[in-house]
Amino acid sequence: MSQNKSDPRDKLRGRSNVKDSPELIEFYEKLESKSATAFWRRANDIEPWEPITRYNPTLWRYQDLRDLVLRSAELVKPEEAGRRVIVLMNDSDAGREHTACVGWLFSGLQVMKPGEITPAHKHTASAQRFIMEGGGAYTVVDGHQVTLNKNDYVLTPNGCWHDHGVFEDGDISIWQDGLDIPLMNSLETNFYSVYPEVAQVPKYNIDDSPMTYGAPGLIPADREPWDKPYSPLLVYRWKDTKEALYNLSKAGSGSPFDGYILRYSNPVTGGWAMKTMGAHMQMLKPGQHTKAHRHTGNVMYNCAGGVGYSIIGGREFHWQEHDIFCVPSWVWHEHVNTSGSDEAFLYSFNDFPVMESLSLYQEESMSENKGHQKLAG
Numbered sequence: 556m557s558q559n560k561s562d563p564r565d566k567l568r569g570r571s572n573v574k575d576s577p578e579l580i581e582f583y584e585k586l587e588s589k590s591a592t593a594f595w596r597r598a599n600d601i602e603p604w605e606p607i608t609r610y611n612p613t614l615w616r617y618q619d620l621r622d623l624v625l626r627s628a629e630l631v632k633p634e635e636a637g638r639r640v641i642v643l644m645n646d647s648d649a650g651r652e653h654t655a656c657v658g659w660l661f662s663g664l665q666v667m668k669p670g671e672i673t674p675a676h677k678h679t680a681s682a683q684r685f686i687m688e689g690g691g692a693y694t695v696v697d698g699h700q701v702t703l704n705k706n707d708y709v710l711t712p713n714g715c716w717h718d719h720g721v722f723e724d725g726d727i728s729i730w731q732d733g734l735d736i737p738l739m740n741s742l743e744t745n746f747y748s749v750y751p752e753v754a755q756v757p758k759y760n761i762d763d764s765p766m767t768y769g770a771p772g773l774i775p776a777d778r779e780p781w782d783k784p785y786s787p788l789l790v791y792r793w794k795d796t797k798e799a800l801y802n803l804s805k806a807g808s809g810s811p812f813d814g815y816i817l818r819y820s821n822p823v824t825g826g827w828a829m830k831t832m833g834a835h836m837q838m839l840k841p842g843q844h845t846k847a848h849r850h851t852g853n854v855m856y857n858c859a860g861g862v863g864y865s866i867i868g869g870r871e872f873h874w875q876e877h878d879i880f881c882v883p884s885w886v887w888h889e890h891v892n893t894s895g896s897d898e899a900f901l902y903s904f905n906d907f908p909v910m911e912s913l914s915l916y917q918e919e920s921m922s923e924n925k926g927h928q929k930l931a932g
């Protein structure tokens with residue numbers, strides 16, 4: 556999407572409206588030769604009236620990608636690839652330089668076969684995983700080993716040593732990774748290190764993180780307060796998340812824009828689980844059609860169950876289990892569960908913590924057409 560050059564507001568005082576002349580063109584060429592330019596030539600483009608995303612709403616169908624992801628596990632050895640990840644690219648020219656799927660977010664589908672490991676390393680970029688397929692997988696984060704199962708949400712906070720694997724008796728595993736690599740590279744602050752050994756030796760009892768911090772509203776009282784800038788809870792179990800959503804649906808009417816939605820939060824602070832990226836799980840009741848809103852910040856969704864569609868920027872994107880789609884910043888969106896009998900679940904991750912910490916988060920609800928978008932074309 557590009558800025559509308561004929562916006563009538565651009566005629567207002569304070570906006571750039573300079574016509575070219577032979578003298579000016581010669582002046583501009585002189586500036587260019589000195590590695591300079593005139594601000595008024597670019598001002599209207601770089602200071603739009605409102606955010607104009609360069610990204611398109613994009614749908615990645617799991618049935619299109621699954622076989623290709625599995626094929627990568629046959630073609631490339633994990634020790635050669637480091638990580639076998641098929642990267643999700645936006646349906647536009649935007650973000651190619653930083654391999655972004657939308658905004659400052661990176662996402663890919665990682666595959667591991669039973670007995671395989673991803674060698675231990677760390678980086679400035681933060682990472683989170685949504686387990687799409689497979690039981691018997693694990694991650695080790697700074698010595699904490701955590702077992703993983705379908706629809707679990709998992710943290711790899713920035714700067715933590717991490718390696719992953721699937722136990723010999725586990726299943727082939729496919730995860731959706733979400734990282735802030737494009738943001739870290741734009742800030743030119745991304746470091747990467749390799750661990751001295753192929754894998755970490757776990758320093759704590761297996762699953763000590765969820766067993767210590769996984770009980771709702773309960774924090775261990777016999778130790779120093781947790782002071783790291785990320786959640787001590789490294790995995791959020793699907794069983795607990797689903798139960799919490801059903802309980803929430805019995806407690807009230809939910810969000811008009813998102814149905815019943817829960818944030819994966821740091822149990823110590825109640826804030827986001829990591830500094831740069833956040834995540835949600837939401838539930839749409841059978842037949843529910845939410846109202847449209849738009850906000851700053853970018854969101855990647857993964858259907859954790861059910862069937863439906865989302866209207867994004869006036870276009871319908873139909874989804875079923877493990878289809879992935881994105882909503883770029885300041886684009887209208889609403890969600891529909893098309894089942895008359897079953898709930899639909901949408902996992903999503905976003906860059907809202909960055910928006911909020913910089914006081915850039917804005918949200919608007921659609922007031923016309925009873926709160927719903929008109930379909931484009």
Ligand SMILES: [Fe+2]
Nearest residue numbers: 676678682717
């Ligand atoms: Fe990593």
Ligand SMILES: [Fe+2]
Nearest residue numbers: 812848850888
């Ligand atoms: Fe939204």
